Amino acid sequence: MTGRWRRISWTMLLLNGFLLTGTLIGNLAVTLGEASADELNAEALARAVVRINATILPDAQSAQTLGTEREGTGVVIDGSGLILTIGYTVVEAAQIQVTTGDGHGYPAELVAYDQSTGFGLVRAGLDFAASPMRIGDSESLKEGDAALVLSRHGPQPVQPVLVVGKREFAGYWEYLLDEAIFTSPPIAGFNGAALVDRKGQLVGVGSLILRDAMPGHATVAGNMFVPVSALKPILSDLLAYGRRQEPPRPWLGVTLREEQGRLLVERVTPQSPAESAGVKAGDQIVGVGGQRFSSLADFYRKLWGLGPAGVAVPLEVMRGPKLEPVTVRSVDRYRTLKLNPTF
Numbered sequence: 001m002t003g004r005w006r007r008i009s010w011t012m013l014l015l016n017g018f019l020l021t022g023t024l025i026g027n028l029a030v031t032l033g034e035a036s037a038d039e040l041n042a043e044a045l046a047r048a049v050v051r052i053n054a055t056i057l058p059d060a061q062s063a064q065t066l067g068t069e070r071e072g073t074g075v076v077i078d079g080s081g082l083i084l085t086i087g088y089t090v091v092e093a094a095q096i097q098v099t100t101g102d103g104h105g106y107p108a109e110l111v112a113y114d115q116s117t118g119f120g121l122v123r124a125g126l127d128f129a130a131s132p133m134r135i136g137d138s139e140s141l142k143e144g145d146a147a148l149v150l151s152r153h154g155p156q157p158v159q160p161v162l163v164v165g166k167r168e169f170a171g172y173w174e175y176l177l178d179e180a181i182f183t184s185p186p187i188a189g190f191n192g193a194a195l196v197d198r199k200g201q202l203v204g205v206g207s208l209i210l211r212d213a214m215p216g217h218a219t220v221a222g223n224m225f226v227p228v229s230a231l232k233p234i235l236s237d238l239l240a241y242g243r244r245q246e247p248p249r250p251w252l253g254v255t256l257r258e259e260q261g262r263l264l265v266e267r268v269t270p271q272s273p274a275e276s277a278g279v280k281a282g283d284q285i286v287g288v289g290g291q292r293f294s295s296l297a298d299f300y301r302k303l304w305g306l307g308p309a310g311v312a313v314p315l316e317v318m319r320g321p322k323l324e325p326v327t328v329r330s331v332d333r334y335r336t337l338k339l340n341p342t343f
Contacts, residue, residue: 154189
């Protein structure tokens with residue numbers, strides 16, 4: 001590892017960013033100022049970054065879409081081996097192992113999973129020890145800011161990026177963030193990767209790779225990071241109970257696609273409320289709770305506004321030329337997952 005991790009000048013990183021993303025960076029308001037004096041010790045930061053390998057039982061619900069062998073990155077955030085990652089890497093895991101930069105592996109257990117943010121927490125056992133990374137202020141991060149991405153899987157362990165957007169994100173899997181962080185150029189080893197600001201603090205956790213990271217520039221690829229500001233209000237709940245302590249949102253079990261103003265059902269989760277109600281792939285949802293909606297995000301807000309999990313969700317579904325009412329009895333998503341402690 002020596003030689004790959006070193007003290008890195010932000011000036012160097014930003015210039016590399018110019019080469020990697022061409023005219024995109026040239027169009028951003030990036031101020032170098034006194035960046036040459038502002039250095040980060042990437043080797044020290046890397047000590048808080050681990051690789052995560054998770055094995056999931058074949059009968060787990062998420063195994064159908066995410067597979068039974070998963071790999072990602074995690075970030076140590078306290079002195080007792082608590083590791084923050086993106087939840088889909090570890091959800092329903094029967095076995096978890098974390099591996100440090102020097103190649104030592106340690107068993108870990110799932111501590112918490114948060115459906116709303118997508119965060120996952122695991123804790124490494126045995127004699128695991130690593131200096132934690134400080135959690136920063138993701139709300140202070142601005143478009144045009146330089147940042148580092150640290151990853152333990154993928155071709156490069158440390159890569160410079162620029163923040164190209166902070167905006168709402170609606171995912172096709174019944175997921176919504178009021179404000180997500182978008183960066184470019186794209187990082188291949190993104191899931192669970194640490195987004196680090198100029199202070200050397202953790203400001204985001206990698207979730208997705210996208211072809212349209214920058215609004216109005218469809219060809220600008222990049223990544224979406226979940227901001228750590230979403231973790232702070234729920235961290236005590238996650239540590240004490242394994243999930244946030246508030247009424248769960250209603251879950252239907254549909255994969256949705258927004259296409260030219262239409263909301264199409266792309267997939268229905270087997271044994272989900274939607275399947276039980278007769279919702280099918282190819283259906284077009286045009287109303288929820290007697291209301292029309294303007295976007296996927298607006299659909300989620302209206303859906304979740306009907307009440308907590310268990311509420312009956314009246315949908316209006318277009319099948320060919322016919323408009324049909326379909327009522328889905330929602331459930332608590334957590335009750336459909338295998339979230340027993342791992343060993």
